[in-house]
Each structure stands twice: as C-alpha cells, then as structure tokens.
Amino acid sequence: MSGSDRQIKLGAFFMIPGHHVAAWRYPEASASEVLSFDFYKKLAQTAERGKFDMVFLADGYAISEKFPEAVAQTVTVRPEPLTLLSALSAVTSHVGLAATVSTTFNEPFHVARKFASLDHLSGGRAAWNVVTSANPAEALNFGKDDLLLHSLRYDRAEEFVGVVTGLWDSWEDDAFVFDKDGAVFADRGKLHTLNHKGKWFDVRGPLNVARPVQGHPVVIQAGSSEPGKELAARTAEVIFTAWQTLEEAQLFYADVKGRLAKYGRAPDDLKIMPGIFPIIGRTEAEAAEKKALLEELIPQEAGISLLSNLISFDLSPYPVDGPLPDLPELAQINGGKSRFQLLKDLAAREGLTIRKLYQRIAGARGHREISGTPSSIADQLEAWFRGGAADGFNIMPPYLPGGLEEFVNLVVPELQRRGLYRTEYEGKTLRDNLGLRRPLHPAELERTAAGKSVVG
Structure with missing residues (x-):
C-alpha cells in the first residue's frame, strides 16, 4: 500500500470500567458492570460503529495481594476473554476479537483449539495476543514457586507459537468435502499430523478443528524487550507497544520493521500499534478538568x-x-x-x-497519554502515523462507556475528514481489514514450489 493510501488501524482496548486505576470511582464510569455481558456488548457494538479493527482484552491469572489496601481499592476481577469474545461474536459482524493468552501457563493444543474455534464462530475475526507472564503471583496458581527467567519465558513462547501455528495447519483448506453419496466427510490425504518434539513441548496432533477461516488467527505480540522484538519480527502480525515520545516510537518502528526481511517478511506483514490513553474534551479546559479529577481519585x-x-x-x-x-x-x-x-x-x-x-x-500504565480537543487528539495521532512511528493505535479509554463513545463520536469523524481512517470496513475478516495476507497452507506452498521447479 502506498504512503498516500495508508490508513490508521485502531484497536479498542477494554479494561473495565476504564484504563485509569481510579476509573471505577469516576462519576460517569459503570463500576458495577465489570462482569455484565450487556455492558461488553454495548462497548463492542460502539467500537464496530466506529469501524475499529478490533476489540482487545488483556488478561492475567492472579490477584496480587502484596499490597492489601490496593486489593480493596482497585478492580481485581474480569471475565475470561475467550469465553466473552465467543459470546460477542454473535452480536457483532465486523470488528475483530482479540484475546490475551499467556504462553507461560497454558498448553499449545488448548490454545490452538480455542482460537481456531473462535475464528470459525466469528467468521474469521479472531486474534491471539501472545504474552509471557510477568507477575510472580501467577506462578503460585500453577504449582510453581516463581516465574521462569525472562529469557526462558521467551524461549518457551517462541516454541509455543510454532506449535500452535503448526496445529492450525493440521487440515488443508479444502480437506472437508461432505460427500454424502460417497460417504466421505473429509479427505484423509489432506490431514497432517504435527509430531512436534521440542525443548518445551511434545505435541503429536492433529487438531480436531478445521483450519481457521483466516488460515491462522491474527497473531499479536506486546513485548518490546530485545527478545520480544525478535519474537515479534519472526511471528507477530500486530505489535501493541508503549512509547512516550515520537523519537522513541520511530526508533522502535524502524528497528522491528528492519528485522522482518531476514524472516522473509515484508514491512506490511506487521502492523505496529502503540497504546494511546486519550482524555477528550470539547475544549482544552474540559480535558484538563477530567485529567485533574482522575488524578484526585487515585x-x-x-x-x-x-x-x-x-x-x-x-x-x-x-x-x-x-x-x-x-x-x-x-x-x-x-x-x-x-x-x-x-x-x-x-x-x-x-x-x-x-x-x-x-x-x-495511572491511566496509560506507561503508554502515551494525550489530552485535548478532538482536533488536537487527531493532530497527535496523525503526527505519529505520518512520522513513521505507528501503523495505528490501541485506544485505551480512561473510563467506560463514555471514553469510548467520545472517541467514536468526536475523534473518528475528524480522522475520517482527513482521509486517514475508513468509513466502511474493507472486508469480512480481521486480516482483510488490517491489510494482512492470509497464510498459505504449507502443503500448498510445497506444491507451488514443486510446480515452479518442474517448469524451471
């Protein structure tokens, strides 16, 4: 896609009832609806109305009790993301559905099966945010005294992703023929057993779910450490990252995009989407008042x-x-x-x-906080997008539902007016809308390569 044709990609990062640590105390936040499906349904449909590429759910596997007072003062419960996104797939039509699942305390077969199922249920809108667990309290919930060392967590993660993508390729795209007269449900010759034996996992396969609609659900990665950048360059299709300044973001963007070629990948095969925490006011003074109130409530x-x-x-x-x-x-x-x-x-x-x-x-958690009018918010997003720092942004509303509604009602039209953002979805799948290629099945790649060698 040429520079003039590029458009901003957007994710709606749901942390209920908002990203600010004191969001639940904000007068307009829906603090009691942390586990309400109707509330999540409303948010997802608002994001879809705003033509967002995806809604995104973080996750964790522990409540940290190291600071007892903080347990009483913060939101410590949330729904399991794949369960929730499966339900949201039935009440949305276009918006992508991204869930965080850790490679540290899961097994590849379970993860491959769940995301393949979500991709089929949603018609090709699933995405997996690959993370390694960084909270020591999580280890205690899985029979461990402590986390693996950082480098080992990424070593395990790299093998984990390879096993999952291999399992997604258990069946070729046209393996299921449904021939009632011939009594052939599936072509056995198009089933491939993984037989993976590695350092961390032994997984035979095959997966008992057909190849996902997207070939592979979109793979997202959030790490920005050196091992994280290398893992992303090899395996990720979207990176959610955190930077404070344009210069830092530009360096990260150039660094990671520059690593893709050695893995046979093009720059457009990976979308970099920094997190943005927007405080929106119809005037600068109104935005400043919102910011001050949120700080007072911490x-x-x-x-x-x-x-x-x-x-x-x-x-x-x-x-x-x-x-x-x-x-x-x-x-x-x-x-x-x-x-x-x-x-x-x-x-x-x-x-x-x-x-x-x-x-x-307290709101952005290390991501970039921007505040102001819809026009000034759009100015800052445009500067990063056009300045080689981002392909899009993961929007982190300070409180919900108001923070998301303000972005959709006020900022999205401004981006559209500038020609920076879609007015309609481009396709049916998340890959279509992000502009990502659908991966060919390895068997198809082999046949293509064999055909070229014969012709040659």
Whole structure:
C-alpha cells in the first residue's frame, strides 16, 4: 500500500470500567458492570460503529495481594476473554476479537483449539495476543514457586507459537468435502499430523478443528524487550507497544520493521500499534478538568501498588513525595523489562517523584497519554502515523462507556475528514481489514514450489 493510501488501524482496548486505576470511582464510569455481558456488548457494538479493527482484552491469572489496601481499592476481577469474545461474536459482524493468552501457563493444543474455534464462530475475526507472564503471583496458581527467567519465558513462547501455528495447519483448506453419496466427510490425504518434539513441548496432533477461516488467527505480540522484538519480527502480525515520545516510537518502528526481511517478511506483514490513553474534551479546559479529577481519585496505596508492579520493585517503603530509589540494573529484572526501562527513563527525564510518576502512569500504565480537543487528539495521532512511528493505535479509554463513545463520536469523524481512517470496513475478516495476507497452507506452498521447479 502506498504512503498516500495508508490508513490508521485502531484497536479498542477494554479494561473495565476504564484504563485509569481510579476509573471505577469516576462519576460517569459503570463500576458495577465489570462482569455484565450487556455492558461488553454495548462497548463492542460502539467500537464496530466506529469501524475499529478490533476489540482487545488483556488478561492475567492472579490477584496480587502484596499490597492489601490496593486489593480493596482497585478492580481485581474480569471475565475470561475467550469465553466473552465467543459470546460477542454473535452480536457483532465486523470488528475483530482479540484475546490475551499467556504462553507461560497454558498448553499449545488448548490454545490452538480455542482460537481456531473462535475464528470459525466469528467468521474469521479472531486474534491471539501472545504474552509471557510477568507477575510472580501467577506462578503460585500453577504449582510453581516463581516465574521462569525472562529469557526462558521467551524461549518457551517462541516454541509455543510454532506449535500452535503448526496445529492450525493440521487440515488443508479444502480437506472437508461432505460427500454424502460417497460417504466421505473429509479427505484423509489432506490431514497432517504435527509430531512436534521440542525443548518445551511434545505435541503429536492433529487438531480436531478445521483450519481457521483466516488460515491462522491474527497473531499479536506486546513485548518490546530485545527478545520480544525478535519474537515479534519472526511471528507477530500486530505489535501493541508503549512509547512516550515520537523519537522513541520511530526508533522502535524502524528497528522491528528492519528485522522482518531476514524472516522473509515484508514491512506490511506487521502492523505496529502503540497504546494511546486519550482524555477528550470539547475544549482544552474540559480535558484538563477530567485529567485533574482522575488524578484526585487515585488512592495512594493503589498508585504505589500499580507502579511497583509495573517496574517489578516494591516502592512502599520509600517516601511517596521523594524520588525513585536506586533501582536494579535492567538485567536483574525478571518482570517486564521494556516497561521497567520506560518508566525509569520517564522519571529521570522529568524529575518525577513516586507520587507524580504513579499519577502520570495511572491511566496509560506507561503508554502515551494525550489530552485535548478532538482536533488536537487527531493532530497527535496523525503526527505519529505520518512520522513513521505507528501503523495505528490501541485506544485505551480512561473510563467506560463514555471514553469510548467520545472517541467514536468526536475523534473518528475528524480522522475520517482527513482521509486517514475508513468509513466502511474493507472486508469480512480481521486480516482483510488490517491489510494482512492470509497464510498459505504449507502443503500448498510445497506444491507451488514443486510446480515452479518442474517448469524451471
């Protein structure tokens, strides 16, 4: 796609009742509807009305009780994402359905089967956000004393993704013939057994679900560490990432896109979509008032807990109005390395105290926060999009449903007016709308290659 034809891709990141750690206290937030299907249905249909590419659900496998007061002050429950997205597939028609599933505490066969099923149920709209677990509390729920080392988690993740995609290719696209007269439901010759034996997994296969509508559900990755960037360059089709400045985002964009060629991939095979936390007002003053109110509503313990978890370092013993203490070197961090470095750099660059830093990241959690009028929000998105920093954005509304409705009603029309964003969906599947190629089955690739060699 030429530069002039490129259009912004958008994901709607649902964290209920909003991304701000104090969103549940915001007067217009629907705090009691964290597990309400009707609420999620309304949000998904709002995103579809706004022509979003996808709705996106984060997930985790533990409630961290390290900060007891924060457990009482923050939202700690959420629905299991694949269950919820399966239900949402029946009440939406176009918007993609993206779920986070960790490779650290799951098995490849289960993950392959669930996403293949969701892709069929939704008519080709499933996406898998591949993550490695960074919360030590999760290990305790799976019979482990602690997390694997960061490098080992990514080593396991790379093999995990390979097994899942191999299982998705168990059947060729035209394997099912449904020949009633001939008593042939499926062509046995088009079934392929994986027989994977690796460092982390032994998986025979084949998968007992037909090849997904999209060939493979779209693979999303969120890590921005060195191992994360390499894994993304080899396997991911969308990256959700966090950057504070245009320059940082441009460097990341160029770095990851520059790694694709060695894996036989083109730049358009991967969409980079930084997270954006927009506070929207009809005037700049209104946006500033919303921001100030959200900051006032943050319980101190909840703010310290959030920041401590994001940097994998307990800040509770330190004065909240003092600077960050001396933090460990990056190599000593076994949690999220890229987020640790981003927040450490932010505090140093702007001279932030612990309180000021948690106020700064209490909504965006290290992603970029922008506030202002619809026009100024669009200006900033356009600058990153045209400036080689992003192919699109993962929108993180501060509170729901209002934050999403404001973006759809006020910012989307401004982007459309500028010719930067679709007015109708381009196709039926998530791949169609993202402009991603449907992967050919390995057997088809072999036949194509054999045909070329014969002709040659």
